[in-house]
Amino acid sequence: MNTVLDKQSHVPMYVQIEEALKQRINGGEFPIGTAIPSERDLTELFGVSRMTVRQSITNLVNEGLLHREKGRGTFVASPKMEQPLTGLTSFTEDMKARGLVPSNKIINFTKGLPEPDVANELQLAGGEAVFTVERIRYANDKPMALERTYLPVKLFPQLSEKELAGSLYSLIEQEQGLSISHASQRMEASLVKKEEADLLEIGMPAPILMIERVSYLSNGVPFEVVRSMYRADRYKFITEIQR
Numbered sequence: 001m002n003t004v005l006d007k008q009s010h011v012p013m014y015v016q017i018e019e020a021l022k023q024r025i026n027g028g029e030f031p032i033g034t035a036i037p038s039e040r041d042l043t044e045l046f047g048v049s050r051m052t053v054r055q056s057i058t059n060l061v062n063e064g065l066l067h068r069e070k071g072r073g074t075f076v077a078s079p080k081m082e083q084p085l086t087g088l089t090s091f092t093e094d095m096k097a098r099g100l101v102p103s104n105k106i107i108n109f110t111k112g113l114p115e116p117d118v119a120n121e122l123q124l125a126g127g128e129a130v131f132t133v134e135r136i137r138y139a140n141d142k143p144m145a146l147e148r149t150y151l152p153v154k155l156f157p158q159l160s161e162k163e164l165a166g167s168l169y170s171l172i173e174q175e176q177g178l179s180i181s182h183a184s185q186r187m188e189a190s191l192v193k194k195e196e197a198d199l200l201e202i203g204m205p206a207p208i209l210m211i212e213r214v215s216y217l218s219n220g221v222p223f224e225v226v227r228s229m230y231r232a233d234r235y236k237f238i239t240e241i242q243r
């Protein structure tokens with residue numbers, strides 16, 4: 001690895017170190033899953049302070065190229081998953097399409113009256129209840145997203161926690177014979193909170209992408225409001241645009 005930094009350059013040293021590490025990662029010298037040299041070794045190699053090295057590593061962690069494991073070291077991360085924003089697909093479909101094994105952990109399943117904003121988005125009258133389901137969504141046993149789904153009880157009166165162990169969309173389409181038609185989505189960036197960080201198995205602070213989706217059946221009835229938090233180190237959302 002080129003460890004000679006250009007101290008005259010206007011490019012800060014931590015950026016030069018980032019570039020040197022990126023070249024090694026992209027060139028395959030540090031393959032996915034391998035540990036990069038320790039902070040102490042990098043400090044010696046580059047002849048800079050530990051703070052400078054730490055800054056470079058933190059930036060690469062935030063970009064999703066590296067991930068830190070407590071007590072073990074810093075490793076080259078798998079490339080981010082590219083998720084198109086165009087089709088109305090389910091998590092299970094998305095993961096299977098990539099050859100990954102989806103699974104869920106239900107951490108909350110309750111029935112009750114929704115907050116006014118959820119009732120409004122689901123076009124519910126006062127007194128109409130919803131199921132609230134919180135699931136951690138995994139791909140090959142790695143946590144990808146945390147999802148809170150609100151479903152009107154009147155549409156799914158028999159819904160049980162057990163049924164949600166698999167795919168919600170296949171339950172709706174295959175079991176209930178309903179037709180899912182379209183959705184509207186909003187996305188914004190945020191920082192993970194402690195409780196969510198634990199569930200998503202990420203250290204703090206970490207960026208997340210929050211998506212809120214309201215989905216409709218082909219008869220125009222909204223059937224779900226979903227608030228999802230996607231790990232920003234594992235996801236990249238892509239879309240094609242035309243002029």
Ligand code: 16G
Nearest residue numbers: 090091092167168169170211213226
């Ligand atoms: C996706 C959807 C979510 C839907 C879920 C169904 C986004 C932002 N959200 O996570 O709205 O409820 O898939 O997945 O894409 P399932 O059929 O695997 O349960």
